[in-house]
Amino acid sequence: MSLGIFIEFSINVLSMGSLYALIALGLVFVFGICQMVNFAYGEFLTVSAYALYALGTFTNLPWLMVFLLGILAGVSVAFFCELIAFRPFRGRSLEALLVTSFAVSVILQRSFQLGISPRSRAVPIPDFFNQTILVFGVSTPIRNLVIIASSIILLIAFVLLMKKTTLGIAMRGAAENFTTARLMGVPANLVILAAFVISGFLAGVVAIFWSAKTGSVEPMVGSGPLLIGFIAVVIGGMQSLPGSVVGGFVYAIVANVLSLTLPTTLLSFRDAIMFIIVIAFLVLRPGGLLKGNYQEERVG
Amino acid sequence: MSQASDPKLSDPILSVKDLVVAYGSVRALHGISLEVYPGELVSVCGVNGSGKSTTLKTIAGILKPQSGQIIFSNKSIAGKKPEQIHKLGVALVPEGREIFPSLTVAENLRIGAFGRYSAKQFTLDLEDIYALFPILKQRINQAGGLLSGGEQQMLAIARALISHPELLMMDEPSLGLSPTMVDTIFELIATLKERKITILLVEQNAERALQIADRAYLLSTGHVKFAGQPADMQSTVDITAVYLGEGKGGEL
Numbered sequence: 056m057s058l059g060i061f062i063e064f065s066i067n068v069l070s071m072g073s074l075y076a077l078i079a080l081g082l083v084f085v086f087g088i089c090q091m092v093n094f095a096y097g098e099f100l101t102v103s104a105y106a107l108y109a110l111g112t113f114t115n116l117p118w119l120m121v122f123l124l125g126i127l128a129g130v131s132v133a134f135f136c137e138l139i140a141f142r143p144f145r146g147r148s149l150e151a152l153l154v155t156s157f158a159v160s161v162i163l164q165r166s167f168q169l170g171i172s173p174r175s176r177a178v179p180i181p182d183f184f185n186q187t188i189l190v191f192g193v194s195t196p197i198r199n200l201v202i203i204a205s206s207i208i209l210l211i212a213f214v215l216l217m218k219k220t221t222l223g224i225a226m227r228g229a230a231e232n233f234t235t236a237r238l239m240g241v242p243a244n245l246v247i248l249a250a251f252v253i254s255g256f257l258a259g260v261v262a263i264f265w266s267a268k269t270g271s272v273e274p275m276v277g278s279g280p281l282l283i284g285f286i287a288v289v290i291g292g293m294q295s296l297p298g299s300v301v302g303g304f305v306y307a308i309v310a311n312v313l314s315l316t317l318p319t320t321l322l323s324f325r326d327a328i329m330f331i332i333v334i335a336f337l338v339l340r341p342g343g344l345l346k347g348n349y350q351e352e353r354v355g
Numbered sequence: 356m357s358q359a360s361d362p363k364l365s366d367p368i369l370s371v372k373d374l375v376v377a378y379g380s381v382r383a384l385h386g387i388s389l390e391v392y393p394g395e396l397v398s399v400c401g402v403n404g405s406g407k408s409t410t411l412k413t414i415a416g417i418l419k420p421q422s423g424q425i426i427f428s429n430k431s432i433a434g435k436k437p438e439q440i441h442k443l444g445v446a447l448v449p450e451g452r453e454i455f456p457s458l459t460v461a462e463n464l465r466i467g468a469f470g471r472y473s474a475k476q477f478t479l480d481l482e483d484i485y486a487l488f489p490i491l492k493q494r495i496n497q498a499g500g501l502l503s504g505g506e507q508q509m510l511a512i513a514r515a516l517i518s519h520p521e522l523l524m525m526d527e528p529s530l531g532l533s534p535t536m537v538d539t540i541f542e543l544i545a546t547l548k549e550r551k552i553t554i555l556l557v558e559q560n561a562e563r564a565l566q567i568a569d570r571a572y573l574l575s576t577g578h579v580k581f582a583g584q585p586a587d588m589q590s591t592v593d594i595t596a597v598y599l600g601e602g603k604g605g606e607l
Contacts, residue, residue: 241438
């Protein structure tokens with residue numbers, strides 16, 4: 056492998072991996088606290104992407120403002136989904152919550168299809184995002200470097216949030232033992248809402264980079280990242296925040312190695328091979344690479 | 356926490372009346388009534404399945420009563436959420452300690468102080484906790500799951516104390532500990548009693564619990580079988596029979 060290919064490989068793995076890590080993190084945040092797999096997570100991302108499309112197309116706001124409002128859209132939809140859709144069903148059963156998340160997902164998808172268009176819309180993205188830059192003699196879109204830098208900043212911010220703030224510590228405690236956390240005065244509604252807000256925030260950030268890569272948004276755009284998030288989470292561990300980050304990077308490494316090494320005729324089987332790896336994980340190490348300290352089944 | 360010299364002269368801080376609790380269709384408590392006065396150490400004894408833990412869990416809000424009253428500080432708390440009840444000043448040291456295993460000792464304590472957390476107050480409270488539990492100071496940055504059983508029990512008690520509870524409820528604090536550690540825990544409970552902390556103690560180790568209790572209740576299959584002075588309980592009720600069935604029981 057030449058140095059050029061190696062550098063290109065590294066940049067691809069780092070940028071894809073950090074994006075996938077953010078996707079997986081948003082999924083695990085809610086799962087860790089509520090034990091609920093949120094199938095509507097992809098739609099949080101879709102809402103953000105449509106907000107980027109609308110603000111970028113119909114307003115002249117500076118792009119930084121567009122990005123912030125796009126993230127805010129993801130946060131808001133997560134916030135209201137928790138208040139309106141999930142909260143009334145908490146304390147019933149995990150199955151009820153699971154079905155609710157499917158329902159929210161389908162309702163949002165159909166709303167985009169009926170309200171906007173079933174066809175894709177172009178998301179305006181600042182030009183510099185897709186300009187290329189030379190890194191050690193390899194040309195790569197600036198976008199990739201922005202993804203890597205923002206992910207590192209976000210991950211550091213999350214570590215500080217979870218380790219240093221009372222809310223973060225309470226959330227970690229609630230993820231390990233929800234009932235005991237409530238006995239210590241940690242309000243169930245507060246930590247769950249916080250988990251959804253963080254999840255929506257991550258979906259919003261991911262939406263920016265996802266749209267930058269694809270350049271467009273359509274009603275089903277969230278399903279791709281959702282699937283990647285699941286795979287990363289299965290690999291890394293459903294119960295562990297660091298695990299989801301590890302899972303995101305492992306996914307990126309495997310996907311890139313396969314792209315690089317598979318003969319052209321087999322390249323179309325790349326996703327199938329990814330799924331075989333996921334099945335292998337489910338059979339051999341269902342807890343994922345990093346097992347968390349899951350203690351009890353709970354629905355809040 | 357102000358106490359009258361004779362607790363009975365004041366109103367009870369906790370008053371439970373005709374409490375009925377069921378797990379699904381299985382009734383665990385058939386109308387339990389008990390009272391705790393400010394500054395008292397009240398011990399609830401009984402065998403496994405007699406309803407001791409169920410009583411504490413219902414007061415703490417983990418279980419919802421089918422009927423009956425729970426009055427704490429003149430407020431009805433029956434059916435309220437655990438976090439609301441904690442805020443009113445009821446702290447539970449849960450059975451099995453329930454330490455957050457991957458959180459450090461300091462973080463476990465910080466969750467205990469949740470809701471009334473200010474960095475300054477927390478530092479002061481921490482000093483107080485260190486004085487009571489020197490071992491926790493040495494372990495402060497260790498993960499809770501790596502502590503020994505006894506150390507975890509101390510952490511669980513410290514985590515409840517740091518919220519300055521009006522009522523401290525302890526569910527089987529000596530369960531599964533070494534005899535030396537059991538001594539340490541009971542000495543600690545005696546110290547807390549000297550500090551006039553109101554304590555509702557559930558214990559299988561009735562003998563030890565009755566030695567330090569001001570008053571005692573004996574539960575059996577969800578009914579109160581005895582309420583009164585610990586000494587009277589030992590003389591009027593054949594505790595060994597309640598615990599071990601018929602005959603003279605030895606050490607378990």
